[in-house]
Amino acid sequence: MNSVAISALLAVIENALPLLPSSGSSAVSLIASIIKALETWVPIIVGEFKALVPIVKNIITVLKAKDAPITDEQWAILDALDAQCDADFEAAGKGIDPDAGDA
Amino acid sequence: MKKIIVLLVVALAATGCSKTFQTWQSVYQQVTSATVTPQQIYLATNTFDGVEATATQYLLYCKGHLTSDLCDSLDRRVVFRAVRSGRAARDKLKEYRVAGTNAPAAVYNTLVAAINSINASKAVSGGVPQQ
Numbered sequence: 001m002n003s004v005a006i007s008a009l010l011a012v013i014e015n016a017l018p019l020l021p022s023s024g025s026s027a028v029s030l031i032a033s034i035i036k037a038l039e040t041w042v043p044i045i046v047g048e049f050k051a052l053v054p055i056v057k058n059i060i061t062v063l064k065a066k067d068a069p070i071t072d073e074q075w076a077i078l079d080a081l082d083a084q085c086d087a088d089f090e091a092a093g094k095g096i097d098p099d100a101g102d103a
Numbered sequence: 104m105k106k107i108i109v110l111l112v113v114a115l116a117a118t119g120c121s122k123t124f125q126t127w128q129s130v131y132q133q134v135t136s137a138t139v140t141p142q143q144i145y146l147a148t149n150t151f152d153g154v155e156a157t158a159t160q161y162l163l164y165c166k167g168h169l170t171s172d173l174c175d176s177l178d179r180r181v182v183f184r185a186v187r188s189g190r191a192a193r194d195k196l197k198e199y200r201v202a203g204t205n206a207p208a209a210v211y212n213t214l215v216a217a218i219n220s221i222n223a224s225k226a227v228s229g230g231v232p233q234q
Contacts, residue, residue: 010149013150052153055153070141075145085159099180103176
């Protein structure tokens, strides 16, 4: 297993979330199933691809409190994560971006 | 792999039907006509960060394997453009959040499209070895 599988999976879940019923026992049950599955992945991700750990934990946290407002602290942590991911991507892409005239 | 399949089944079951992607997409279209919630933005942003991190792994691989079929300039261009498109949408959503106004679903949808594009690219579907 690697980060590719996890990322693809997160995107599938992300796409499915807007389709979840907003209330009722089926919604609770489905979300609980997703949370449980994500939680089983955390130890594996920790061992194999640490960059995804905070991302998966954030998703679990919000799914657990689906209707609760996102706190300022949660947004701040996410903003920092955004910046880190952007910086890592740009560093990795330096010299191999075709749009920048690279190889 | 078994866990991946289980999770995919869970995610697909969450659509509330067992039909195909077409149904999924038609339901999804309904979302595009509305504004989106902060929770949706938060989850989409996290997901984007996840696929961007995976795209980063792809670029690290390509740096050492530029002649690989996985790293053709056309394939790399798809990844770069999707990441930058998603990043612009993500940052736009942040502006709405900071301003305290509802974000239009169209911007959110651009972010989701970028996520899907990265997932469809060789960065994710190409089977790049872990770096």
